[in-house]
Amino acid sequence: MKSVETVFQEKYSSQPIHIVKSPLRICPLGAHVDHQHGLVTGMAIDASINMAYSSNKDGYIRVQSIDFPDEEIFHIKHVPDMIPGHWGNYLRGAVLALEEKNILHCGIDAVISGKLPIGGLSSSAAVTTAYLLALCDANNIQATKEELIEYSHWVETEFIGLNNGILDQAANILSEDGYLMSMDCSTGEYKLTPKPDNMPEFEVAVVYSGVSKALIGTDYNNRVDECKVAACILEELACGTMSPIKEIRLRDVDDELYQKYREELPGRFRRRADHFYTENQRVKDGIEAWEKGDIEAFGKLMFESGESSIHNYESGCPELTTIYNILKDCPGVYGARFSGAGYRGCCIAIINPEFKDEIRKRVDAVYPVMHPEYADVYKVNFCKTDDGARIIPNYDANTEVS
Template identity: 55%
Template structure:
């Protein structure tokens, strides 16, 4: 954050300088369930997208990224279009999302940066939250956490074009240290589950694969469509009323219907249903294990979630499967699963900190040999659990 302050002061000398930290998130259990209105878990870590900003009475927004070239510059009253591949899209979308409910008059000057390689930890949700909070702050807009989730989700689905759910936004905004967020994506209710008293010290390992391809260019949306078809086929074969295909969600289809009709659902469509209904069981069991302080059981459920993501949801790539298999076989890893939809990004896990160096060495011994073209691109990081998105008091020296 200090580097951002210095950069901001050199570009935009202003005494009224403010800050926001928006952490990266992981989903230990609940993969590929949010866009089916299922239940998911999430927590945030002490790696974040940080933004330093100050209000601009001109109404112009100027933001520099420390991680990407160029700057974003436009007036709040200008409707800026989506530009494929441009990092400023999330800022443009944030402005439009808030303008659905409020009139923005005050612009801002800002500098933003993220920690850890981009991909797999929902940096997109983190950066969007940072923009939303900064824009609301300089415009004096009072908002709820649910407002932030709703706006951020609109940016990704309506402006960016992904068919995802609310997991990323919910975890980024609602999470609290030492608690597990349990979000019901059907009605947007949630619980923050306290760690059981026997829960040991742990850290999160993030093994970034070096693959950074954006989700919109992968099979992510195809998997969502296949899930719609699977649900539709179950209803059709069972003789139930059929909604529009895009309106079909597994969560709206009772488990008894899945049990009765599963044998009639062909090939990949049946696998998509298998993943969802078993993953929902794992979410429920995981919340109980967290509350009971049973990290070993929780870790087993993470491994099961990872296996189902690879073999039932079929979202994996060989690079991430190798990382997952290596972690699964390494002492000191409680559990692991792919993150970032499995098409690019990271594999995350819960580990015993005493084995940190040995775990890193195990991955280093395998991955660059198997994929020498990624030897300089993959990255191993460790993090601790932390609070969700929040403002930072820069004037009071709390950096």
């Protein structure tokens, strides 16, 4: 496949060319809690959305995707409506998000592409950040990292209609190579904890199931609502009143009240609450394990997160569960869990790099036999951590962007 730089030069012949490198991300701990204002962790990986672009003064947005057909073209003053399932929605949303607080004068000419099968690694956040960075650069908008997270989250929630939190955007934008990013989603406060010298080297296994569909068509939004209903019930049990469901989150209910009234929560609402409160504790324990360099304890918490995601949060699909079970029993895997929302896409694992061949062989021996319909599309990839999204200005055509 041609690089974005090559296709850009063939299509536009514009100078100067800038490159956005916007990484995909993993969430080792903190699964399914960001939309409830919980505690999360994240890391960027060295697989990314790459975009070559230059600014123009005619106000038109022209973006060619290498991965999807057609070219997206519109004027910044006439942004088309959202079309369900269309790859250009995130571009349209990025323009509208910036126009909430800024005046755009310039458009961009661009070519964009991604690496790896990307379901479950938050390609949507990565691609949105790429558009935002390019549009800000073209229009001399000095946006902070926190503002970029806010803009990107607006695109997902207000324009696309997905009721998610800010984990994906935060991991994509704030991460630094070799650090664990942790964030309190209720306040936006975050910290970067360096990998200790005594922690063994590790890599990230990304096993793509072959199952790919938009989150908006899954139970994702239903799970968000179920968590909020659980919060309403707990609040009523504790206080005799309920906040509006649009406003309340499980984080608004103290852990002590959850412990006191847990047994009175019915069915699935208890399971959703169980996942939230235990996952928050796993994040706290995981940060402590990371600080000590105890990658085995960190990995054990990842496995516990995976089990809770399956049994308490009830995400997943048969294909992802197969991959998770393979990784759980595979030598060299410190910890594993579904990636992203966990309804399609990938399983991720923190692994000992010495066992990469063994891990690949185990997956290749089992997965295509159990799920032959995906035998030609599933993939096993290995990644390292990386810095967050950034612009590579004044691109030198003799330098390849990895």
